[in-house]
Amino acid sequence: MTHVVITGGSSGIGLAVARIYVRRGYRVSLIARGAAALEAARIALDEARDGRVHIATADVADAEAVGAAIRACEAAAGPCDILICSAGIVTPSPFDAQAPADFDRQIAINLSGSVHAVRAVYARMCARGQGRIMLVSSGAGLIGIPGYAAYCASKFALRGFAEALRSEARPKGVTISICFPPDTQTPQLERERAARPAEAEVIMGQVKPWSAEHVATRLVRALDRGRFDVYFGLTLLALGRLAPLVRPLIDRYFDRQIRRLHRVTEP
Template structure:
């Protein structure tokens, strides 16, 4: 009888061990939480900040442009749920110097408390054929899109480990899942975020820290409009309406709170087929002269 009981207990423990990676963590409440958003002055970053504020969070917005930060702060504050909430702005290029990023994150935590959630949204893009992209553009894209996220994450991880609590979001792109013509620099930087997030999740999961990587499609943001301007030798074409930032961020946030690792791009009907995407249009326009 005792042997049967021990065998049953052993099988039960093995079952729990096998099942444990599939068990979701306890959802994180954002009421009173401190959320840091890099690239928070516009686009998806600002939209995420607004969604977090609606759930009672305290916000630190980090971006380079002081005027855009000030404008974003006023817009985010309009969605306060209570008068105790605070939005603070810090002007900083997160891709330049880790020491400065670390100092700024320490300053933010001294005012609003330890960081509960970090959202890495800072990013830039250039669309052109590989040989038309300058070496300095490759370097700059990797610095902003990849190293900017690395530096910000390195600055908050120690405190999160001490508290055994935290959520970190990396905003990749659908170009971080599939390489696209004309996006050799951009896709490489977004693929790097994917590898970073997958490896880092293995390291920090024992500390109750969960990593989420998002793969948004082309979204109606100021950055996307700049991306269109950078497409060289491309003929103007009619375009379908892109998903809004607020729509994208509201879908993401619940998955982040529940510790889900993956946020897929969007619903199928919101995503324009690749055959009519900017990358495909650019490919046709660049290759056509060489074939004729």
């Protein structure tokens, strides 16, 4: 039976992905920091009480903890066939106002946390000659956004990691994918918006938030088809495919929009 491991699986996109795989009858393991949220997710998912859903607590920024959590899940449900790296945080702030610890924490969870999870399953996937890995980046991994320097850095870096790993993994039978969701209707989005700078909204407000279920459906479909990169909507598709060619035009457009915003808000 296929075993899916999902980091950040207790809420948001990760939990929505878990619902899809549970409905398929797969074994699903959820990894997150909060034990109470994980247990609530397990109860909600494992309605048949047949032991298909497993949970393990770990901070993905801690490589040893992630490795131990995944090994525990594999001991209970078998080798990991599909890994979804969905754990992430965002703490908006102008770069010069953000505490270094808050900046570093976003890198540690969003980038290093994904790397730690991949490292925990990758060698065994290669040895079996099969496996699928999905890295969850963000629309902020396609365009720089004021107030999101740390978050953008972490999500842009995931693409470089995914592209390099894809080339290494493909001959070994392991499929690497990366997706770039827009704002998604999750508890984290509500917290983030409370701290989002107005300049960021000029850019991020161009794309309407998606539901976690809609994002999850597209993500799983892409994994089924073995696609490498996954975009959500025409705006993010255009950014993903064309932004390097038209970057000066994009920058000038948003620079003008932000200047207008400042003129409006000046006393």
